[in-house]
Amino acid sequence: MAGKLLEIQNLTTGFVTEKGIAKATDRISLSVEKGKTLCIVGESGSGKSVASLSIMRLVDYAGGTIFEGSIRFNGDDLAAKSQKDMINIRGEHIAMIFQDPMSALNPVFTIGDQIAESLQLHQRISRPEAWRQAIDMLQMVGIPDPELRAKQYPHEMSGGMRQRVVIAMALVCKPALLIADEPTTALDVTVQAQILELLRRLQDELGMAIVLITHDMGVAAEMADRIAVMYAGKIVEEGTVLDIFDHPSHPYTIGLLNSIPGLEGTRGEELYTIPGTIPSINNLPAGCRFNPRCVKAEDRCRHQEPGLNEYRTDHHVACWLYSSEGARNTAGSASEVNHL
Amino acid sequence: MTQQPLIDVRNLKKYFPIKTGLFNRVVGHVKAVDDVTFGIHQGETFGLVGESGCGKSTLGRAILQLQKPTSGEVLFDGRSVQQMNAKQLRHLRQDMQIIFQDPFGSLNPRFHIRDIIGEPLRVHQQVSAAEIDKRVVELMELVGLDATRRNRYPHEFSGGQRQRIGIARAIALNPRFIVADEAVSALDVSVQSQVLNLLMKLQKELGLTFLFIAHGLNVVRHISDRIGVMYLGRLVEVGRTEELFANPRHPYTAALLSAIPRPSPHRKQERIVLQGDVPSPANPPAGCRFHPRCIYAQDKCRVLSPELVTLASEHQVACHYPLEALSHSEVI
Numbered sequence A: 001m002a003g004k005l006l007e008i009q010n011l012t013t014g015f016v017t018e019k020g021i022a023k024a025t026d027r028i029s030l031s032v033e034k035g036k037t038l039c040i041v042g043e044s045g046s047g048k049s050v051a052s053l054s055i056m057r058l059v060d061y062a063g064g065t066i067f068e069g070s071i072r073f074n075g076d077d078l079a080a081k082s083q084k085d086m087i088n089i090r091g092e093h094i095a096m097i098f099q100d101p102m103s104a105l106n107p108v109f110t111i112g113d114q115i116a117e118s119l120q121l122h123q124r125i126s127r128p129e130a131w132r133q134a135i136d137m138l139q140m141v142g143i144p145d146p147e148l149r150a151k152q153y154p155h156e157m158s159g160g161m162r163q164r165v166v167i168a169m170a171l172v173c174k175p176a177l178l179i180a181d182e183p184t185t186a187l188d189v190t191v192q193a194q195i196l197e198l199l200r201r202l203q204d205e206l207g208m209a210i211v212l213i214t215h216d217m218g219v220a221a222e223m224a225d226r227i228a229v230m231y232a233g234k235i236v237e238e239g240t241v242l243d244i245f246d247h248p249s250h251p252y253t254i255g256l257l258n259s260i261p262g263l264e265g266t267r268g269e270e271l272y273t274i275p276g277t278i279p280s281i282n283n284l285p286a287g288c289r290f291n292p293r294c295v296k297a298e299d300r301c302r303h304q305e306p307g308l309n310e311y312r313t314d315h316h317v318a319c320w321l322y323s324s325e326g327a328r329n330t331a332g333s334a335s336e337v338n339h340l
Numbered sequence B: 001m002t003q004q005p006l007i008d009v010r011n012l013k014k015y016f017p018i019k020t021g022l023f024n025r026v027v028g029h030v031k032a033v034d035d036v037t038f039g040i041h042q043g044e045t046f047g048l049v050g051e052s053g054c055g056k057s058t059l060g061r062a063i064l065q066l067q068k069p070t071s072g073e074v075l076f077d078g079r080s081v082q083q084m085n086a087k088q089l090r091h092l093r094q095d096m097q098i099i100f101q102d103p104f105g106s107l108n109p110r111f112h113i114r115d116i117i118g119e120p121l122r123v124h125q126q127v128s129a130a131e132i133d134k135r136v137v138e139l140m141e142l143v144g145l146d147a148t149r150r151n152r153y154p155h156e157f158s159g160g161q162r163q164r165i166g167i168a169r170a171i172a173l174n175p176r177f178i179v180a181d182e183a184v185s186a187l188d189v190s191v192q193s194q195v196l197n198l199l200m201k202l203q204k205e206l207g208l209t210f211l212f213i214a215h216g217l218n219v220v221r222h223i224s225d226r227i228g229v230m231y232l233g234r235l236v237e238v239g240r241t242e243e244l245f246a247n248p249r250h251p252y253t254a255a256l257l258s259a260i261p262r263p264s265p266h267r268k269q270e271r272i273v274l275q276g277d278v279p280s281p282a283n284p285p286a287g288c289r290f291h292p293r294c295i296y297a298q299d300k301c302r303v304l305s306p307e308l309v310t311l312a313s314e315h316q317v318a319c320h321y322p323l324e325a326l327s328h329s330e331v332i
């Protein structure tokens, strides 16, 4: 497809355990267009990080294995690449930032050195030129006094500044795709607002695509062009940001949106809750993975797992309520509990 | 309200010494809580918000006397905590409890759930093992845990369940006042709403008074009757929840509220993006501590620290040039 920069098909990544293979992502399919933002949302343990580490092929180092599927980036299948090839792709074409900026920074080198170093890893330029570009990049991410700051060490900076440095380091080679795994979760809302604004501006200026992983539906609403909702290793719903918020369809998505205390709603009222908790990937229920918590579960849900189907144009849901055989249950049923 | 508050905090300060490595000489102080005055009424939930490091947890711990205040006074039900004798303090410890953020770190991994929840009973009350067990079952049912699992260990429970264990333990001695320090912050939304409902239910049933510390502003809004906004060790604004959200009068509160990402793609709200980071509380700016980041700062702000003054009923602000009060319709 023309505009697709990244296209993941049927990706299964798992961990070998005593009890067999625990599939952290189970035949998931996703795609991102050039210059656009895909948000992956879901609660902790749903497989968001494993999915993103798989794209970078870093999951190999976390003890994970890609068992099935393809990860096409500009048409090339990353799942089939050697780690040696990946070294050139990582950093230069695809960059990644994590929740904890300290994990990406080396405490014993100045930040200017670290940014210049990652440039020289991918480009044949002189040290002074790399240093100059590093300072430009620090300027671009809004670090005041970049010449001075470039000579400082990570511990001399605040959390928000470190995350800016990490973003500078990730973007210095002008990658086509940035994967950001909860980049603002550890930050205050005020600093989060700065970082999100920065990401949007850099996306405009550099034309890069972003895969943004978050558990905050507010962040997703603000940043996403498309949203994929993950639950226990599966994508249960995928669509445009407007479809997900205006026509949430999977009972899990609806429950998630309704559980958030709003800023306009009535204070102190009992909140909507999804009963129970997310199952462990080592101990999944039979049938639909959401069935023990689902208010709409019917007999079939306990035996057969629904696939991800396009039930409206460009809007995908994995739920029997929306499959053609289950059509008797569709329209209106999902929005009953939706008071947003 | 003219009624005497259950918790009455007066000019409370908590400074931490900064020492040099070599001679252990005190070279300065982190003014984590610097002259804070406010009250919490019986049965009320008072929310405390502000950026990381502004002193919320320190204030909570100083009120509970878990950390000795540097100066100032805390009155519990009209009696000064500082002047209590050992016996009175022991009673006070039963009346005031804390729930922590980390449902993983705050529970001893080698203890059965039964012992974790029952421990305060064993320490503070002379009751038989059978009575403790009965009470543990009661408490577990009250917080929505399966009491038949009381002989299990913490790691066998999910994050939300562990938070319920922490809550059961906190209410074991029928306290009157609970500090919930980021009690739901580490939980996923679907579990967070379960625990929030539990806290609200317990408050109604047991008449509890809460100091609710959290950085999730929508959560604080939902649960709190009144909210205090802290900045660098100071309370800069206090007001009833609806009023504070509709009519923030301190520029910092306005910026903080505008930074919340709204879970709706249609509301692209005007945002006041604050520049820079929170300055270090070891070396706070002179005058108004917010002035280096404040777009309204004037000369006066750079030299004179504003006092917390009452602007409208139950609405206090520490700012020389408070924002105009808007009508509700303009905001929502």
Ligand SMILES: Nc1ncnc2c1ncn2[C@@H]1O[C@H](COP(=O)(O)OP(=O)(O)OP(=O)(O)O)[C@@H](O)[C@H]1O
Pocket (backbone or CB within 6 Å): B016, B017, B030, B031, B032, B050, B051, B052, B053, B054, B055, B056, B057, B058, B059, B215, B281
């Ligand atoms: N025991 C201590 N010794 C020295 N400094 C301390 C101590 N405890 C807290 N501080 C400092 O006091 C200030 C306030 O810390 P506090 O933990 O109260 O912040 P907070 O508002 O709860 O932040 P967060 O939102 O990150 O939990 C910080 O600068 C912190 O580093």
Ligand SMILES: Nc1ncnc2c1ncn2[C@@H]1O[C@H](COP(=O)(O)OP(=O)(O)O)[C@@H](O)[C@H]1O
Pocket (backbone or CB within 6 Å): A015, A023, A024, A042, A043, A044, A045, A046, A047, A048, A049, A050, A051, A062, A063, A064, A280, A281
């Ligand atoms: N290195 C690992 N070894 C074994 N299991 C793992 C490892 N990393 C992640 N998992 C498991 O994979 C599942 C998905 O994890 P993750 O992708 O980190 O979730 P999320 O990022 O959505 O919170 C979880 O059940 C987690 O326990």
Ligand code: SF4
Pocket (backbone or CB within 6 Å): A250, A251, A252, A288, A289, A290, A291, A292, A294, A295, A296, A297, A298, A301, A306, A318, A319, A320, A321
């Ligand atoms: S398939 Fe059944 S159990 Fe699963 S989400 Fe749909 S209705 Fe609920």
Ligand code: SF4
Pocket (backbone or CB within 6 Å): B250, B251, B252, B288, B289, B290, B291, B292, B294, B295, B296, B297, B298, B301, B306, B318, B319, B320, B321, B322
């Ligand atoms: S006192 Fe001055 S600097 Fe401080 S918040 Fe008010 S206007 Fe801003």
Ligand SMILES: [Mg+2]
Pocket (backbone or CB within 6 Å): A048, A049, A181
């Ligand atoms: Mg993760």
Ligand SMILES: [Mg+2]
Pocket (backbone or CB within 6 Å): B056, B057, B058, B181
């Ligand atoms: Mg704290």
